[in-house]
Amino acid sequence: MSKKTTVRTPSAAVAKMAADWEVITALLGGTSAMRLAGEQYLPHWPNEDPNAYEIRKKTATLFSAFARTVEVLSGKPFSKPLTIEDDTPERIKQWSEDIDLQGRNLHAFAADICTEAMAYGAVGILVDFPPVSKKKVRTVADEKAIGARPYFVQINYRNLLGWKSKRIGGVETLTQLRLLETAVEPDGEFHEKEVEQVRVLYPGRWETWQERAVTGGEKEWQKVDEGVSTMPKITFVPVYGKRTGFMTATPPLLDLAHLNVEHWQSKSDQQTILHIARVPILFAKMLGDAPIVVGGAAAVKSDSEHGDLKYVEHTGAAIEAGRLSLRDLEDMMRQIGAELLVIKPGNTSITQTEADNEPGMCTLQRIAQGLENSIDEALQLMAEWVKEPTGGHVQVFQDYGVDSLAEASMELLRDMNVDGTFSDESLFYEGQRRGLIRPELTWEDEKKRIAKNAPKPSAPTKVDKVAAG
Structure with a gap:
């Protein structure tokens, strides 16, 4: 029997994307997260002693190729300051100094957005407006007096539950968006507790849902609040790392992530064989029942002409093979990351073709260009909130492609x-x-x-x- 779906149930499209996010989250969490994942990424081999496996897991360390590559590549577009163009209204320029009302300016916000898109494949910008009382705020001056103005919210796709859309005026348009949130509620006189809730956005209105107890001790999701919005659209803009369709994407470095997991497993094997090789085994042959004492001032006596006493050591061939295998994996991981910087002939946009610019661009430049367009769209939504004719434009640094x-x-x-x-x-x-x-x-x-x-x-x-x- 199929499980009952609720407002909290992820859509099929989200579930499909989420299948790739688990390994990304573990790799970004470093050694501790990979150890915590246990057998999911470090298999327990057949007939391996449980205690030996626990020791192997606790001593494994992660070569953070994925996390480091994401950090380096996503940082390149922001190695120079993001430029806000002259057509941007003055008050939006001022708001850009604290674009999310949490202290991040537009450059820092965009850099974090780029990192998330590079790692997980997609991220969203929600242009929100704080709720205000119509009795207290009736004019623009009233809004300025209380500091009410639109702001950006970073929506990680891991908090996206689903959406609905339809083609309006020839453009695919969101008609519903479900977001997983955490509400903070009082818990006694001195404490607070976090409560999971779902926010559902529609054009011109919104709802919040929480799980509440019902008769019989069971729980069900119920609508706990709702309201209207002055915007006749859902003010959400997706940013893609590697777009696969409307609102869907895949991590651009997913192959690197899987190679990094393989390196984690192979490196664990290498550590194990190194430990075995560094501990020689004392082999005794036909020495009788006399106790064996080994040391600089000790002698071992045998009455048999075939008696023998020696250390048996690993030949080291497997160690060298493992070392070379790890190096090959590291080279492959570097190449996958580097491929995003290589300019590909023919990878041109319509604008570039018309302007007769460079014959191609690298993948990272394409991602940066998409980010730039998404920020422009979000600025336009911000302008629409306050009845400005235009939100202006930004420029993201893109001069870092190479030929080989x-x-x-x-x-x-x-x-x-x-x-x-x-x-x-x-x-x-x-x-x-x-x-x-x-x-x-x-x-x-x-x-x-x-x-x-x-x-x-x-x-x-x-x-x-x-x-x-």
Whole structure:
């Protein structure tokens, strides 16, 4: 018998997208989250002792390739300040200094939106307006006096339960949107409690639903509040990482995420075999029943010509094979991340074709361009709230595409080197391996050349001498 659906039940489209979010959340949570997931991402092998598995799980550490790549790539469009164009109304420019009424300016808000879209594939911007009393607020001056104005809300798709839409005027338009929220209610004199609720948006009105107890001790979802909105539309704008349809998307780095899980499993195996290899086994053959004492001042005696006593050690072949396998996985993960920076011929928009601009763009530039368009749309909704004719436009930095995969992966490694997570020496050899550095050069010689380039201390001036003396 099928489970009864409620206002809280995710739609089929959301459930399909959510299947990919679980691994993303675990990887972004780092080593602790991956350990907590247990057998979901670190299998318990057949006949493996439960205690041995627990030890293996507690000592496993995550190589955070996915999280680091998301951070580096989503940061590139915001390595330069977001530009608010001159056609933006002055008061919207002022509101952009605190666009979400939580202290984030538009640049910081957009950067967080980009990170979420890069990781999960999609995120939303809800343009909201605080509820005001019509008795207290009757004019624009009244709104200014109480600080009432539209603001942005970041809606993560993990809090999206479903939607309905239909084509209006040739445009696919939202007619219903369900959002999962957390309401905070008093719990006694000193405490508060969090209550799960669903907000349902319609054009021009809204509802909130909560689960309440009914007769017989059961619970059911009931409408607890409702109201009207002055906007005749649902003021929600999706931002896509990799769009698959209206309101739907997939994580652009999903393949990297799965490779990162494989690396987590393989690295755990490598740690296990290293532990085994580092502990040699003492092998005794035909030594009789006499106790064995091993040490620098001890001797072991055997009455048999076939007697033997020796340490049996691992040959190391499997260790080397595992090390190479891990390195190959790391290379593949870097390449998947780097592919988003490679300009692809023919990947042009209609606007670019008409303007005769560059013949192509990289995936990251496309994501940034989509983000820019979504912010423009959200600014327009903000303008409509306050009867401004236009919301203006923004520009997001997009000049970071490269021509080849080798150059793109080198860009990622260089960013890691700058923030201290990749050494100078490793960066040198990775550049050499990609053919970007001449093969006859050595790191030792290059270090000497770098030392010669260091600024030399200048001779003390008269002012320095006076200050010192």
